[in-house]
Amino acid sequence: MADDNTIELSAPAAADDGNNNNRKNNGKRRLSKRERKNLKKQKMTSSTAAITNTAVVASTSAEEKHEAQATLPQSSAKNAQPTLEEYHANYIPAPPVKIAQETSDSKSLGKWFPKASVIKSSVSYGNDYLAKLEKEKRKLQKNNSNCDESAAAIKEPKASLVLFYQYVNPTWSNAKVDSFLTYLTNIAQTHRTNIGGRIRVSTEGINATVSAASRNNNDDDDVVDAEFEAAQTLRHFTKDLQNFDPEAFADTDFKYIDGLTADRHFKELKLLPVKELVFYGIREGDCATANNIDAVGESGSSTKKKKEVKGGVHLEAKEYHEMLKRNDAVVIDVRNHYEAAIGRFDGQMASEKSDEEAAGGGGATYIDPKMRKSTDFTSWLAEEETKQKLEGKTVMMFCTGGIRCERASAYLNSQIGNKVKGVYQLKGGIERYLKEFPEGGFWRGKNFVFDKREAISAGNINGDGGVIRKDASSSSGKKDEEKMLEWGAECAKCKKPWDRYIGKRKCYTCGVPVLVCDSCMSQSSSMKKKKKGAAEDVESIRCPLCVAEGVTVPAEDVEWTDNGVRGRLRTSSFSEGGGEDSDKKAPADGTAKQTESKAAKSVLKWGGGHAKKKRDQRSWSRRPCQFGADCVRKDCFFYHPERESKSKKET
Numbered sequence: 001m002a003d004d005n006t007i008e009l010s011a012p013a014a015a016d017d018g019n020n021n022n023r024k025n026n027g028k029r030r031l032s033k034r035e036r037k038n039l040k041k042q043k044m045t046s047s048t049a050a051i052t053n054t055a056v057v058a059s060t061s062a063e064e065k066h067e068a069q070a071t072l073p074q075s076s077a078k079n080a081q082p083t084l085e086e087y088h089a090n091y092i093p094a095p096p097v098k099i100a101q102e103t104s105d106s107k108s109l110g111k112w113f114p115k116a117s118v119i120k121s122s123v124s125y126g127n128d129y130l131a132k133l134e135k136e137k138r139k140l141q142k143n144n145s146n147c148d149e150s151a152a153a154i155k156e157p158k159a160s161l162v163l164f165y166q167y168v169n170p171t172w173s174n175a176k177v178d179s180f181l182t183y184l185t186n187i188a189q190t191h192r193t194n195i196g197g198r199i200r201v202s203t204e205g206i207n208a209t210v211s212a213a214s215r216n217n218n219d220d221d222d223v224v225d226a227e228f229e230a231a232q233t234l235r236h237f238t239k240d241l242q243n244f245d246p247e248a249f250a251d252t253d254f255k256y257i258d259g260l261t262a263d264r265h266f267k268e269l270k271l272l273p274v275k276e277l278v279f280y281g282i283r284e285g286d287c288a289t290a291n292n293i294d295a296v297g298e299s300g301s302s303t304k305k306k307k308e309v310k311g312g313v314h315l316e317a318k319e320y321h322e323m324l325k326r327n328d329a330v331v332i333d334v335r336n337h338y339e340a341a342i343g344r345f346d347g348q349m350a351s352e353k354s355d356e357e358a359a360g361g362g363g364a365t366y367i368d369p370k371m372r373k374s375t376d377f378t379s380w381l382a383e384e385e386t387k388q389k390l391e392g393k394t395v396m397m398f399c400t401g402g403i404r405c406e407r408a409s410a411y412l413n414s415q416i417g418n419k420v421k422g423v424y425q426l427k428g429g430i431e432r433y434l435k436e437f438p439e440g441g442f443w444r445g446k447n448f449v450f451d452k453r454e455a456i457s458a459g460n461i462n463g464d465g466g467v468i469r470k471d472a473s474s475s476s477g478k479k480d481e482e483k484m485l486e487w488g489a490e491c492a493k494c495k496k497p498w499d500r501y502i503g504k505r506k507c508y509t510c511g512v513p514v515l516v517c518d519s520c521m522s523q524s525s526s527m528k529k530k531k532k533g534a535a536e537d538v539e540s541i542r543c544p545l546c547v548a549e550g551v552t553v554p555a556e557d558v559e560w561t562d563n564g565v566r567g568r569l570r571t572s573s574f575s576e577g578g579g580e581d582s583d584k585k586a587p588a589d590g591t592a593k594q595t596e597s598k599a600a601k602s603v604l605k606w607g608g609g610h611a612k613k614k615r616d617q618r619s620w621s622r623r624p625c626q627f628g629a630d631c632v633r634k635d636c637f638f639y640h641p642e643r644e645s646k647s648k649k650e651t
Contacts, residue, residue, distance in 0.1 A: 043223025082228065087235035092309045094191045094240040097183040117185055117271040117600060122193035123213045125157055125262035127466055157214045157262035160230040161197075161451060162238060163255040165207040165277065165403040168248045172203045180206075181271055183244055188269045192237055194230075196266030197451075200274045205248070207277040207403055209451050210237060214267035229636045230265075231258040255401065255431050260462055264452040280374050281405050310417070312397055312409030312425035317436035320396070320426045324348040328421070329364035329394040333406045334377070335448070336513045337370045337545055340590050342455060342499040344368070345398060363442075364396055370545055372512050372602050377408055379601070381415060399451060401429040434458060445489070446499055455500070464500055491517040492541040507543035509551045510600035514543050546600060553599040 031039065133156055168206060172180070181201055188195055197210035212233035214226035234256060242249045323329060325348055333340045334500065348363030367389065369380040380386055395412065397405045405425035413423050430447045434440070440458035448455050453463025492505075493497040498517040505516045542551070625631050625638035 004169070018061045033213050072125060075134050081230070084235065087232050088239065091236050091239060092191075093243055094183070094187045096140060097179050097244065098185070113272045113274070115273055117181065119185065119188040119269045119271075120197040121188075121213070121265070121269065122265055123157075123215055124196075124267040125159075125213060125265065127263055130156075130261065130263055158226040158230050158258075159211055159213045159260045159262050159265040160227075160234050161209065161257040161260060161264065161453075162212050162234045163209050163257070163401050163451075164238075165253055165401065165406075166205045166249060166252045167277070167406060168205040169243075172205070174203065176338045177201055177203055177273065179419060180244065181273060183240075184269075184271055187237065189239055191240075192233055194233055195237060198266070198272065199271045199494070200272045200277055202274045202277055204277050210234065210269070211265045212237070213262050213452070227259050227345040231256065235637070253402070253428055253432075255428055255435075257431075257461055260453070264462065266452065278374055278404050278407060280377060280411070294324075310410060311406055312395075312413070313422040314427040315424050316427055317422045317433045317441075320398075320433065321437065321441055322422070323394070323424065324364045324394060326364060326394060327362065328392075329396055330367050330390060331396040331398065332367050332369065333362040334369075334374075334397050334408045336372060336374075336512065337368060338372075338543065339400070339448040339512070341515070341544070343443065343447050343457070345442055345444075347440070347442035347444050366393075371602050372510055372545065372600065373403060375609070376409075376602055378411065381412060387419070390416060391419050392421065395423045396425070397423070398426040398433075399429050402433050403429075405429075434461075448501075461553060489515065491515055491520055492543070493517075493520040497505060505541065505605075507546055508540045508554050508556075509542050509546045510605040511544075514541055516541065549600070551598050551600045553597045555600065555603045558603065596624050 030528065046178065050311040061536045077352075153290065154458065156533075173648075184199060192212070193212055194215055196210065199206065199208040199210065205217065212230045214229040221391065238252075238254050271295045324331065324345065331345050333344060344366060345364075349366065367384075371377060381466060397409050397412075399405050399408075402425070409423050409425050417423065431449075433443060434456065437443070438459060446455040446457045446464070449463065452465050453461075453464035464507060489499040492514045493516060496517060498515050501515060503514045503521050505514050505521075506512065507514050545551075590635075621637060621639055623638050625636055625640055628640075629642050631638075631640065
């Protein structure tokens with residue numbers, strides 16, 4: 001069969017052709033530019049006609065299609081939720097780890113993840129592809145009277161997500177961790193190639209966000225339901241995990257989110273070996289509490305103390321919702337402040353109560369520790385003001401998916417557990433709560449998530465991620481805008497209400513994400529094009545925490561150790577005299593000796609520094625190498641025009 005740019009010739013025609021350069025041994029010749037253009041038009045016309053015919057056939061043979069779908073899983077019905085048995089139909093177990101091949105695809109993703117594995121997904125859908133499908137749908141609906149059938153003729157791919165974590169007891173050995181990583185690599189490379197996401201693995205267990213997308217290369221598209229295919233892949237993947245260690249994953253809370261647009265799928269799967277699933281700087285022994293146990297020996301009964309980790313009591317969403325109504329409770333947001341700025345649990349404080357209760361606030365009091373990162377939790381809990389707020393209260397905790405509450409609640413129990421009425425945490429986090437209360441319950445605002453959805457809210461499980469549309473609004477009314485301003489959800493530059501983290505803007509004094517509206521982002525981009533450095537006021541914006549605390553020292557001017565928890569002063573930023581001051585550690589309150597400059601208590605470093613390395617390499621690749629043709633490095637980062645011209649000649 002001929003390819004797109006060649007056409008088959010008969011033997012006489014080939015003999016009459018005098019141009020030997022255009023003749024090939026297999027009887028094909030290259031098409032001219034005009035012929036290729038005409039051929040492309042013919043293909044587009046035939047493709048549109050085929051889709052239109054499919055829509056007509058779909059409308060005229062509805063009964064036959066209904067009979068055919070009767071044999072499909074119940075997921076093809078719009079309002080039917082497939083059972084686990086239906087998802088596990090046709091399940092093929094992943095190969096056991098004993099015969100899995102060792103992978104040599106590990107690569108460094110910065111100093112935090114020196115031995116990560118990155119496996120590309122076999123499917124990936126961008127915004128351009130989905131916009132093209134939407135355009136074709138509108139075109140068919142405009143040209144055909146049967147709008148629904150015409151739109152259904154174009155199969156739209158779908159994606160699903162599963163969020164879960166699992167602490168294991170007893171902890172895994174290093175050999176088992178290596179075996180597990182090999183097992184996951186084998187699954188992604190050869191067995192379930194349409195998955196993506198991020199998986200952190202340590203001796204403590206696993207913390208994962210995994211996506212799956214339907215494939216778009218099936219000839220039987222009218223038989224395969226895209227949403228069911230993506231959802232089924234993830235159910236099969238979690239079944240693979242249970243096969244690896246049935247005891248560890250027996251009670252794992254897998255949170256599935258199905259029916260998402262295909263651009264919510266990760267284009268690659270990253271396997272990240274780590275020392276701690278969530279970096280608090282808290283090991284299991286640091287949050288263990290001593291309990292009295294009776295032990296009987298030869299000399300009779302005796303009492304001794306045994307230390308064990310005691311986390312918060314897990315509450316289902318409905319139980320947590322009821323406890324939020326209690327006036328003797330406090331609810332601690334274990335997330336970072338930039339997450340709390342766009343959404344939180346404070347609806348209970350303004351719920352419908354009597355005038356006397358409403359005047360007193362009513363419901364659990366919301367507390368934001370105002371952390372830049374999880375490692376700030378221990379220092380916040382050690383403050384005397386914090387202990388006074390929590391003493392004698394019923395302590396409730398929540399986070400995005402539940403994992404951050406595990407260590408935080410256990411640490412709180414070990415420190416002040418005897419001074420509070422009890423410690424409770426939301427099972428499954430905000431994700432589970434919003435699924436149980438689709439209208440929001442006591443939740444207000446958006447839930448910041450660490451996947452392609454960006455942020456979700458009540459009634460919006462697909463999230464805000466992606467391109468900002470012209471008709472999209474960051475809020476839904478004046479009342480919401482006032483609430484956003486009260487939380488600090490505003491553009492860091494123009495101060496208008498805004499609740500989307502776009503453009504990867506970071507606070508230049510502590511590194512956390514900052515809110516910058518689309519208008520200010522556009523102005524920044526246009527200024528950069530006109531004059532280099534003109535957008536300095538936008539690039540050097542600070543987060544609300546740094547503004548409130550008076551932090552002015554850029555994060556780049558502080559050497560941070562221990563994952564950004566402790567800092568070492570640099571002469572140029574903190575003192576005028578230099579000398580010994582440059583080697584002294586920063587004071588706990590962030591102030592610098594001999595000057596009024598103040599550094600943040602902690603800074604957020606993204607990805608262990610590999611992103612900066614990539615940016616440097618891109619900038620170097622645009623600079624001509626000073627050695628020119630005499631450069632002996634084959635992997636030189638700098639630009640070599642002579643090598644580029646040589647490679648073009650070879651191709």
